[in-house]
Amino acid sequence: MSRQLEPIARMVAQLSRLPSIGQKSAQRLAYHIIGLPLEEVRELAAAIYQGRKAIRYCDRCGNYATEQLCDICSDENRDGSQICVVRDPRDVAAIERMRDFDGLYHVLHGTLSPMEGIGPDDIRIQELLARLADGKVKEIIMATNPDIEGEATASYIARLVKPMGILITRIAHGVPVGSDLEYADEITLAKAMEGRRQM
Amino acid sequence: MSRQLEPIARMVAQLSRLPSIGQKSAQRLAYHIIGLPLEEVRELAAAIYQGRKAIRYCDRCGNYATEQLCDICSDENRDGSQICVVRDPRDVAAIERMRDFDGLYHVLHGTLSPMEGIGPDDIRIQELLARLADGKVKEIIMATNPDIEGEATASYIARLVKPMGILITRIAHGVPVGSDLEYADEITLAKAMEGRRQM
Numbered sequence: 001m002s003r004q005l006e007p008i009a010r011m012v013a014q015l016s017r018l019p020s021i022g023q024k025s026a027q028r029l030a031y032h033i034i035g036l037p038l039e040e041v042r043e044l045a046a047a048i049y050q051g052r053k054a055i056r057y058c059d060r061c062g063n064y065a066t067e068q069l070c071d072i073c074s075d076e077n078r079d080g081s082q083i084c085v086v087r088d089p090r091d092v093a094a095i096e097r098m099r100d101f102d103g104l105y106h107v108l109h110g111t112l113s114p115m116e117g118i119g120p121d122d123i124r125i126q127e128l129l130a131r132l133a134d135g136k137v138k139e140i141i142m143a144t145n146p147d148i149e150g151e152a153t154a155s156y157i158a159r160l161v162k163p164m165g166i167l168i169t170r171i172a173h174g175v176p177v178g179s180d181l182e183y184a185d186e187i188t189l190a191k192a193m194e195g196r197r198q199m
Numbered sequence: 200m201s202r203q204l205e206p207i208a209r210m211v212a213q214l215s216r217l218p219s220i221g222q223k224s225a226q227r228l229a230y231h232i233i234g235l236p237l238e239e240v241r242e243l244a245a246a247i248y249q250g251r252k253a254i255r256y257c258d259r260c261g262n263y264a265t266e267q268l269c270d271i272c273s274d275e276n277r278d279g280s281q282i283c284v285v286r287d288p289r290d291v292a293a294i295e296r297m298r299d300f301d302g303l304y305h306v307l308h309g310t311l312s313p314m315e316g317i318g319p320d321d322i323r324i325q326e327l328l329a330r331l332a333d334g335k336v337k338e339i340i341m342a343t344n345p346d347i348e349g350e351a352t353a354s355y356i357a358r359l360v361k362p363m364g365i366l367i368t369r370i371a372h373g374v375p376v377g378s379d380l381e382y383a384d385e386i387t388l389a390k391a392m393e394g395r396r397q398m
Contacts, residue, residue: 007265015243033251038252041247048210051206051209052232055233
């Protein structure tokens with residue numbers, strides 16, 4: 001009895017490594033792709049690879065960028081006196097969808113987690129402190145997730161920043177506790193931002 | 200306010216064209232991919248594009264192949280006296296998973312559908328008749344889907360083949376009526392094959 005052709009098996013194996021795509025879905029997708037015109041598949045593959053390749057981190061804030069500085073850091077109209085601190089670049093995208101915040105961001109690329117051995121030097125805290133040196137930043141809004149790691153990270157940074165005389169606030173728990181910031185709707189995020197309190 | 204970066208937007212757009220992947224899932228997948236090491240993304244994109252590019256149709260049966268003939272047609276141990284007729288190459292894969300049939304296949308690449316304007320010349324019926332010319336084929340098993348188009352196609356081919364003195368059988372309706380062959384489990388497919396009757 002014949003097995004699955006190697007190119008199809010390889011495609012299925014690669015697709016099934018993606019999150020929330022099981023073996024059966026990967027098989028469905030692979031057969032769909034095999035049935036597409038070659039040119040369409042070329043566009044799909046190019047969008048994946050070239051897309052990944054084009055993305056780098058912003059030298060200043062750590063957000064996704066295609067140049068040295070991200071779109072937000074290089075936008076003269078953004079308010080440089082506020083920095084919103086988040087865990088992931090996708091959290092920046094979530095807050096931007098709200099269209100209500102016009103300050104800058106700082107992406108930590110992680111949160112403190114003693115359990116997983118992630119300490120202050122493993123996330124971009126030093127880079128945040130360096131941005132405060134010139135005295136232009138008046139407020140830091142901690143928008144890490146409302147979970148244990150997110151709260152611990154917010155408190156840790158608050159302790160470092162307070163002595164510098166900079167206002168440090170935490171987004172309100174409008175965001176349901178235990179959930180992921182990325183999934184919050186725009187209104188919840190706007191409420192959370194509005195109800196932020198000094199730390 | 201900034202929009203999504205063009206490379207990410209393009210990746211999301213391409214991913215959301217895939218079946219059962221909506222806008223939100225496409226976004227999740229894109230961010231996951233952006234977070235992967237470049238080398239892993241290269242492997243994913245290559246598996247998709249090179250995989251699609253490597254696949255062609257078997258010159259004889261119309262199944263997926265990497266050479267002129269598919270693995271099954273070029274396997275000397277398969278029984279050339281039986282041809283199982285299916286709609287799609289993925290139906291071949293479904294029947295092969297059953298590991299119970301050792302004849303050959305013929306893939307029609309469609310079924311008759313007057314509603315959609317698909318007539319006998321639009322599917323690989325002539326190619327099937329050509330394979331019967333040398334008199335080696337003793338039985339044709341119609342394994343098109345148990346739906347209106349599948350039944351009509353089976354009947355149409357039966358009318359053409361019967362006068363040639365070849366046994367033509369239909370897989371039993373062990374396959375739930377109205378469903379898709381591709382989703383049948385191995386046992387149901389085995390039962391359907393076993394209970395086939397002369398047409």
